[in-house]
Amino acid sequence: MGAGLEALKRVRSARLGGMGIADLGFFTLAGVTLVLLAAQAVINPTQFAQVFVFGLADGAIYALVALGYTMVYGIIELINFAHGDVFTLSAYIGAALIAFFSTSENAFSFGNVIALLVVFPVVMLIMGVINVGIERVAYRPLRNAPRLAPLITAIGMSFTLEGIMFVWHGPATVHVPNLLPHGPGWETYIGGVFIGFKDVFVVVAAAVLVALLAVFINRSKLGKAMRATAQDRDASQLMGIDINRTIAATFFIGALLAGAGGIIWGLYFNTITYNLGFRTGLIAFTSAVFGGIGNIPGAALGGLVIGLIAAFSDNYIGPKWTQVVVFGILIAVLVFRPTGLLGMRVPEK
Amino acid sequence: MVRARGLAVLIAATFVAFACGGSTGTTASKGTIKIGSDLPVCTVGGQATQNGVQFAIDTKNKAGGVEGYTIQFQGFDDCRQAAYSADAGVENVQKMLGDAKFLGMIGPYNSAVAKAQIPVAEPQHFVMVSPSNTNPCLTKDLPDCSYHPQDLRKGNANSYFRVVTTDDYQGPAMSSYAYSTLKATKVGILDDSTVFGVGIANAFEAKVKALGGSTLRKSYKKDQTSDFRSILLAFKTFGAMAVYVGGTDDQNICQPRAQMKTIGWDVPFMGGDGIETTDCIDQATGNEANIYATSAGADATQIPGAAATIAAFRKAFPGPNDFGGYTMQAYDAANALMAAVGRAIKANNGNVPTREQVRTQMAATKGFVGVIGTYDFDANGDTNLKVVSIYQVQVVADPTKSTGVCGSKTAKTACFVWKDQIDYAKA
Numbered sequence: 001m002g003a004g005l006e007a008l009k010r011v012r013s014a015r016l017g018g019m020g021i022a023d024l025g026f027f028t029l030a031g032v033t034l035v036l037l038a039a040q041a042v043i044n045p046t047q048f049a050q051v052f053v054f055g056l057a058d059g060a061i062y063a064l065v066a067l068g069y070t071m072v073y074g075i076i077e078l079i080n081f082a083h084g085d086v087f088t089l090s091a092y093i094g095a096a097l098i099a100f101f102s103t104s105e106n107a108f109s110f111g112n113v114i115a116l117l118v119v120f121p122v123v124m125l126i127m128g129v130i131n132v133g134i135e136r137v138a139y140r141p142l143r144n145a146p147r148l149a150p151l152i153t154a155i156g157m158s159f160t161l162e163g164i165m166f167v168w169h170g171p172a173t174v175h176v177p178n179l180l181p182h183g184p185g186w187e188t189y190i191g192g193v194f195i196g197f198k199d200v201f202v203v204v205a206a207a208v209l210v211a212l213l214a215v216f217i218n219r220s221k222l223g224k225a226m227r228a229t230a231q232d233r234d235a236s237q238l239m240g241i242d243i244n245r246t247i248a249a250t251f252f253i254g255a256l257l258a259g260a261g262g263i264i265w266g267l268y269f270n271t272i273t274y275n276l277g278f279r280t281g282l283i284a285f286t287s288a289v290f291g292g293i294g295n296i297p298g299a300a301l302g303g304l305v306i307g308l309i310a311a312f313s314d315n316y317i318g319p320k321w322t323q324v325v326v327f328g329i330l331i332a333v334l335v336f337r338p339t340g341l342l343g344m345r346v347p348e349k
Numbered sequence: 350m351v352r353a354r355g356l357a358v359l360i361a362a363t364f365v366a367f368a369c370g371g372s373t374g375t376t377a378s379k380g381t382i383k384i385g386s387d388l389p390v391c392t393v394g395g396q397a398t399q400n401g402v403q404f405a406i407d408t409k410n411k412a413g414g415v416e417g418y419t420i421q422f423q424g425f426d427d428c429r430q431a432a433y434s435a436d437a438g439v440e441n442v443q444k445m446l447g448d449a450k451f452l453g454m455i456g457p458y459n460s461a462v463a464k465a466q467i468p469v470a471e472p473q474h475f476v477m478v479s480p481s482n483t484n485p486c487l488t489k490d491l492p493d494c495s496y497h498p499q500d501l502r503k504g505n506a507n508s509y510f511r512v513v514t515t516d517d518y519q520g521p522a523m524s525s526y527a528y529s530t531l532k533a534t535k536v537g538i539l540d541d542s543t544v545f546g547v548g549i550a551n552a553f554e555a556k557v558k559a560l561g562g563s564t565l566r567k568s569y570k571k572d573q574t575s576d577f578r579s580i581l582l583a584f585k586t587f588g589a590m591a592v593y594v595g596g597t598d599d600q601n602i603c604q605p606r607a608q609m610k611t612i613g614w615d616v617p618f619m620g621g622d623g624i625e626t627t628d629c630i631d632q633a634t635g636n637e638a639n640i641y642a643t644s645a646g647a648d649a650t651q652i653p654g655a656a657a658t659i660a661a662f663r664k665a666f667p668g669p670n671d672f673g674g675y676t677m678q679a680y681d682a683a684n685a686l687m688a689a690v691g692r693a694i695k696a697n698n699g700n701v702p703t704r705e706q707v708r709t710q711m712a713a714t715k716g717f718v719g720v721i722g723t724y725d726f727d728a729n730g731d732t733n734l735k736v737v738s739i740y741q742v743q744v745v746a747d748p749t750k751s752t753g754v755c756g757s758k759t760a761k762t763a764c765f766v767w768k769d770q771i772d773y774a775k776a
Contacts, residue, residue, distance in 0.1 A: 047586045050612075054578045105635070105759075171391045171431025173601070173632045175758050187613055194613040269575070269611075270634055271604055275431070279572055314579035319569035320542065 026336035033329070040316060046192040051315045052308065057199050057268065059307020060206035064261035065284035066291070066299040067213065068254030074230045074294030074345055075250045076143065081154040082134055084281015085161035086255050090127045090262030091272045092165050094119055095176045108181040116179055116267075124259040131255030132248050140244065158277070165274035173273055176266030202268055209260055210300050213253065217296060222249055230294065230345065283310070283326070290330055292340030301341060379417040382690060382701065383448065384683070387441045387456035387466070391428035392599050393627040393757060395458050397673025398480055399424045400666050402455045404676075405683035407665070415687050416694040418701070421450070427462055432571070432599040435465035442466045446473050452693075452707045453478065453686045455679055459597065460484030461544040463509065464496065471505040474705040478510045478686050480679035483622060483645045484548050485515040488729040493551065498729060508708045510730040512682045512719070513645035513675075514737060514773070516545070519621050520552025522737035522771045523593065523643050524560060530769070531617055531641075533591035534562045537584025539577075539605065541596030542568050549621045550595025565589065577605035578612050585614050592616060597623035598632060606633035606640060617641055625674040625740055630756035630763050633742075637756060637763040640742040647721045647736040648767040649677050650752045655720045659752065669748060670757045674765070681719030688717060735773035740765035 041048040065087050072080045101115035138153040186197040217223040225246045228236040237243050265280075266272050283306060291302025306326060313325040333341070386402045389395035406422040414420055425441035427433050438457050445451040446469070453476035457463050460482045467487070470477050486494035487501070487509065498507075527533045536557055540550035547568070554564050565587040567580050574580075584592055592609070596602035606618045606629075618633075618640045625642035633640060649655040655677065662672065662680070689711035693702035696710065717724040722734045740753050743766045748755040753765030 044586065047582065050582055051579050054576065054582070054612075058576050166431070171428070171599075172393065172628050173604070173634075175631065175634050178635055182611075189613075196611065196613075198611065269604075269608070271607060271632060273431075273601070276575065279575065311576070311579045314574070314576070315583045318567050319574045319577075319580050320567075323570075323573045 022336045026333065029329075029332050029336065037312060040312075047315070049191070049193045051311050053193060053195060053199055055308035055311030056304065057202045057307070058311060059304035060203045061261050061265050061268070061303075062280070062284050062287050062307050063300040063303025064206050064209060064257045064264070065280060066287035066303040067210070067296060068258045069281075069285045070288040070291070070293055070296060070299035071226075071250050071254045073288065074296075075226060075247055076139070077147070077346060078139060078150050079154065079285065080139075080251075080254075081151075081281065082138075082157035082161055083131075083254065083258060084277030084279075084284065085158050085165075086127055086131055086134075086277070087258040087262045087265070087280060087284075088272060088274065088277035089130070089161055089165060090123050090259035091176060091266035091276070092168065092174065092274075093126055094123045094263040094266055095174060095272070097122060098177050098179065103177055103179055105178045106183075108179075108186070112179045120260065120263060123263055124256045127255040127259030127262070128252040131251045131258075135248060135251040140247075158281075162274055162277070169274065171274065173271045176270050176272060178267070178270050180267050198268055202264055205260070205264055209257055213257065214296065216253070222246070226250055286326065286330055290333060290340055292342040292344040294345035295340065295342050298340055298342035298344075305341070378414060378419040379699075380419070380701065381421045381450065382415065382418045382452050383421045383423060383445075383450040384686065384690075385441070385445045385451055385454040385456075386422070386424045386679075387427050387438055387454055387462070388424065388458045389428045389433040389599065390424065390426040391431055392433075393670050394598065394673045394675065394754070395426075395428070395433075397627075397671055397754070398458060398675045398679045400671050400673075401480070401662070401676035401679030402683045404662050404665055405680045405687070408661075409684070409687055415691045416699065418694065420687060420690075425456075427457060427459075433457075433459045433462055433597075435462045438462035439465050439469055442469050442475070442477075446470070446475060452476070452690055452702070452704060453711070455480060455682050455686065457482065458675075459545060460487060460548070463487050464501065464544060467501040467509050468503060471502050471508050474506070474508050474703075474708045476508050476510070476686060476689070476704070476708050476711045478512065478682040478711070480512055480682045481622065481645070481675040482511050483513060483516045483519055484545055485517040485552075486548065487511075488731050489515070489517070491517070506708065507712065507728065507730050510682075510685075510711060510714075510726050510732075512678050512685065512724065512732050512734070513622075514732065514735045515645065516549040516552050516621065518735055518771075518773045519643050519645045519737050520549045520554075520595075521556035522739065522773075523619055523621070523641070524553050524556035524562075525771065526641070526739050526769065527591050527593070527617070527619060528557060528560045528562055531591060533589075533617065535588050535590050536562060536564050537581075537587060537589035537592045538564050538566045539580060539584075539592065539594050539596075539602075540566075540568050541594075541600040541602055542570050543596060543600060545621075545623060546594075546596035546600070546602070548595070549623075550593065553593050553595065553621075571600040575601070575604070577608050581605055581609055581612055581614060585612070590616055592618050594618070594620040594624065596620070598626045598628035601632060603629040603632035603640070607636050610636040615639075621645075622674060625754065625765055627670045627673070627754050627757050630742060630754070630760055630765075631758045634759050637742050637760045638744065640765075641768075642740050642765060644674050644738045644740065646675075646678050646734065646738065647770065648738045648740075648752055649721055650767055651738070651770060652721050658720045663749070669755065669761065672752075673754050677720045681721060681724070684719060685714060685717050685724060686711065689714060733774060737771050737773070738767060739769045739771075741768050742766070
């Protein structure tokens with residue numbers, strides 16, 4: 001309670017009331033970016049639309065990973081650095097499980113459907129259990145320790161998971177079978193823009209998962225407990241909420257989403273490496289902060305926006321500058337709007 | 350010739366052993382001399398190259414060693430975090446320098462590693478023979494280079510040699526092939542921001558422009574890009590008829606090839622020797638065919654007499670990916686170094702020579718007959734051989750008979766097949 005809440009209130013009233021200097025800066029920045037993009041859209045609409053599709057698909061996956069960061073931060077104020085590696089590990093486990101099925105990469109077969117229907121829930125569950133295990137081993141014992149201690153164990157868990165994947169498959173690229181429908185008949189040009197079934201699948205799957213999460217958080221009893229715990233842990237405990245169970249559930253659900261994201265990534269790009277999670281995790285965490293840490297719609301929006309920014313930067317400016325562009329925009333946004341796009345929601349102290 | 354002499358040594362050694370009452374071993378070794386290698390063994394290509402060194406030394410020892418000395422081989426790995434590391438390479442050289450028995454090394458594999466190692470090795474007159482470094486700046490004082498050989502050497506006599514030619518031939522060779530044979534007049538160029546990648550992409554780009562073509566250039570960094578589709582789209586929008594990549598497989602340089610398929614774009618995908626690798630074919634999963642790559646040396650199949658050595662190697666190293674694009678170059682490099690060590694021993698009255706004596710003999714190499722050519726080295730350590738080979742990935746019937754490397758995972762029958770070669774020594 002106190003200063004933080006006051007600041008939040010100020011931001012909120014500034015948003016509802018007249019525009020402050022910060023908001024003016026923010027909207028100017030957003031406006032300039034949009035005008036530049038709109039100019040490109042007019043110059044070459046096909047190219048613009050195509051990059052938009054790529055960015056949307058990437059952003060959808062970032063959003064799935066970002067949700068795990070934001071949920072965990074929202075409830076225990078921990079940056080779970082291992083989350084990006086949970087994402088990668090799920091793609092590794094997914095690839096290993098797919099090998100047990102009779103599948104075809106050349107044509108979309110019945111075997112592929114069975115494999116996908118089995119592998120998705122199984123990997124998501126496995127990842128959920130692993131993430132709850134990580135929480136139990138590396139974070140729960142440190143819950144009341146100084147803030148830096150669990151931060152370090154989180155980095156440690158990240159390297160541990162990367163190490164496991166390194167030992168498992170070595171440094172080279174691992175192939176994830178191309179099980180989703182692709183090739184002629186599953187791909188089309190709409191107004192010159194190439195769209196495959198895979199692109200649609202990624203975006204729809206992510207949207208469905210985010211929608212399910214939103215319903216769960218807002219409607220279910222456990223979701224309510226999670227929101228309560230995020231708001232005030234001690235008060236929730238006094239009201240009879242099992243804090244340990246609620247936090248474990250948060251990790252479980254975060255890993256379900258990262259697990260789904262990992263398999264989707266694998267099926268989409270078909271190549272993964274053991275350290276994929278480092279960069280993806282960084283981008284996803286950035287998305288979570290961008291959207292307002294602790295804020296679930298914010299993380300989804302942040303993921304989409306960063307996916308789009310990265311794609312446009314890759315295409316119009318050059319990949320060498322993409323990281324600079326993404327983080328430059330992040331700095332500018334946070335300077336003008338420290339709580340992120342949709343405002344942060346963190347435990348009240 | 351080499352083999353016959355080796356056999357004579359073996360017979361002589363056996364005779365001496367018997368004459369002296371016969372001791373325990375089959376050869377009466379006068380002692381051991383160590384030769385190291387510094388290669389990125391974490392990559393399939395690096396391991397295959399080390400196999401070539403191992404095979405050369407094993408063969409030599411079976412034939413009695415060098416002037417009565419047994420050669421002890423120790424391979425060092427310069428991988429850190431799954432990719433080559435110049436720091437690791439320097440550490441490895443320092444380890445070898447710290448052991449007086451090391452008289453030379455084969456390696457490194459990557460030009461960026463050589464750039465860091467040469468200033469450490471040259472003051473100690475330590476001979477490095479690279480089987481695969483192609484960055485011209487390591488040996489040639491060119492105006493476009495960001496560093497120069499005299500700065501690396503710091504006034505010491507040259508002790509760095511290489512058996513392959515350089516990117517100022519390798520890059521343009523692919524330019525000529527792309528422009529004249531594949532008729533690609535507009536090319537998208539992507540480099541991986543490394544010493545090697547930027548250098549070879551520059552050389553390629555300059556030649557394409559000189560021929561009258563146009564290019565669009567982009568760079569990426571491994572740890573920052575995993576979705577290449579927006580970049581590829583920029584090339585496609587530009588109207589590129591081919592994509593050229595300057596870089597190596599450990600920087601994921603062939604992942605864009607796989608992603609070209611996911612944006613429905615099919616044009617030739619080309620690169621230097623950094624992509625003439627198994628890892629590249631594996632990264633291009635689902636879209637392996639029509640990757641074109643150059644190699645900075647002759648293809649063994651184009652050299653009469655090389656087949657026997659390759660067959661012997663295949664017998665000793667039967668794994669499908671044991672043979673790589675630079676295995677025979679490494680084999681030649683090791684034999685050239687051992688020949689120099691042999692001459693140095695002779696010049697030193699049969700005693701273990703100093704590193705400086707080995708360096709002098711290595712620099713004096715004239716007409717060394719290797720598997721892929723007959724070598725001289727110029728004052729900068731460059732070979733007189735200036736052959737660039739061009740390969741294309743095709744599906745072959747029997748990958749075990751391929752002289753180009755093949756995939757190891759989903760496309761085991763997709764192999765680099767020799768298409769053409771350009772000999773700049775004759776041109």
